[in-house]
Amino acid sequence: MNVDYRYILEPYKGMKTRYHCPNCNKKGVFTRYIDRQTNEYLSDAAGKCNRLVKCGYHYAPKQYFSDNNYSFDTKINYKVGVKPKPKTSFINVEVFNKSIETKQTNYFIDYLASIWDYEIAYFLADKYNIGTSKYWQGATVFWQVDINGSVRSGKIMLYNASNGKRVKEPYNHINWVHKALKLDSFNLEQCYFGEHLLNEDNSKPVAIVESEKTAIICSIYLPEFIWLACGSANNLNEVKTKVLKGRNVVLFPDLGCFDLWNNKIENLTNLATFRTSTLLETKATETEKRQGLDIADYLTKIKI
Numbered sequence: 001m002n003v004d005y006r007y008i009l010e011p012y013k014g015m016k017t018r019y020h021c022p023n024c025n026k027k028g029v030f031t032r033y034i035d036r037q038t039n040e041y042l043s044d045a046a047g048k049c050n051r052l053v054k055c056g057y058h059y060a061p062k063q064y065f066s067d068n069n070y071s072f073d074t075k076i077n078y079k080v081g082v083k084p085k086p087k088t089s090f091i092n093v094e095v096f097n098k099s100i101e102t103k104q105t106n107y108f109i110d111y112l113a114s115i116w117d118y119e120i121a122y123f124l125a126d127k128y129n130i131g132t133s134k135y136w137q138g139a140t141v142f143w144q145v146d147i148n149g150s151v152r153s154g155k156i157m158l159y160n161a162s163n164g165k166r167v168k169e170p171y172n173h174i175n176w177v178h179k180a181l182k183l184d185s186f187n188l189e190q191c192y193f194g195e196h197l198l199n200e201d202n203s204k205p206v207a208i209v210e211s212e213k214t215a216i217i218c219s220i221y222l223p224e225f226i227w228l229a230c231g232s233a234n235n236l237n238e239v240k241t242k243v244l245k246g247r248n249v250v251l252f253p254d255l256g257c258f259d260l261w262n263n264k265i266e267n268l269t270n271l272a273t274f275r276t277s278t279l280l281e282t283k284a285t286e287t288e289k290r291q292g293l294d295i296a297d298y299l300t301k302i303k304i
């Protein structure tokens with residue numbers, strides 16, 4: 001378990017979970033830290049008063065350990081009762097190569113060619129490791145290749161070649177390569193889609209969007225960024241973001257997701273310089289907001 005998340009403020013489960021504040025002495029205003037490994041309180045004094053202005057008491061775990069001369073990560077026996085983290089699994093590079101080299105129809109690549117031409121479409125396929133899968137006729141594989149060049153897995157998706165939309169009827173056409181290959185006890189640790197591109201230039205700013213398609217398309221319109229896709233806002237976390245250390249990073253959330261994404265970066269600012277783009281939020285009409293457009297939808301409208 002991640003050290004940073006071992007101690008959390010106790011979630012509210014009625015007034016029995018709120019205590020006397022040791023500072024202002026008011027009843028029922030104090031939230032204690034709990035140790036998620038043992039499910040016990042860290043200390044009666046470690047916690048936070050909810051009277052932020054009138055009291056402002058906050059005794060954080062880090063301070064508590066430091067005051068008591070406990071080392072934050074060694075004195076406590078983390079091993080007790082904690083299962084070792086399973087090793088990250090990888091996909092055999094031959095499987096990866098085969099899907100990249102095949103000449104079979106790939107509807108997503110056809111769609112890219114309809115925006116520009118096949119030269120650009122294949123350039124993008126090569127740059128972003130876009131593979132083709134027989135899982136569905138014309139299906140695409142978005143391989144996740146990490147910064148070390150290892151293949152974490154690939155997302156298999158089916159697109160409509162003419163409008164570039166994902167096929168979701170009669171069911172959502174999405175699967176993972178390791179699942180399609182029925183690899184037993186595969187331990188997927190996702191990385192950013194496009195993460196391998198970080199090696200090309202250490203100083204280039206990074207842009208993060210939700211979908212693979214958006215990252216790929218934006219890389220042509222706005223080449224001043226390295227475009228990555230995170231798949232979901234949940235992947236904007238400390239572990240995955242380590243690869244962005246020291247970078248300038250701009251998040252481009254889909255419409256309607258600004259707050260969700262912007263809240264994520266609060267915990268990541270010690271790693272890199274983050275900013276959340278307000279471009280879509282400020283430019284979009286109400287209808288577009290309801291549709292949840294992304295930046296690629298905008299850029300493809302402009303057409304260069």
Ligand SMILES: [Zn+2]
Nearest residue numbers: 021024049055
């Ligand atoms: Zn207080």
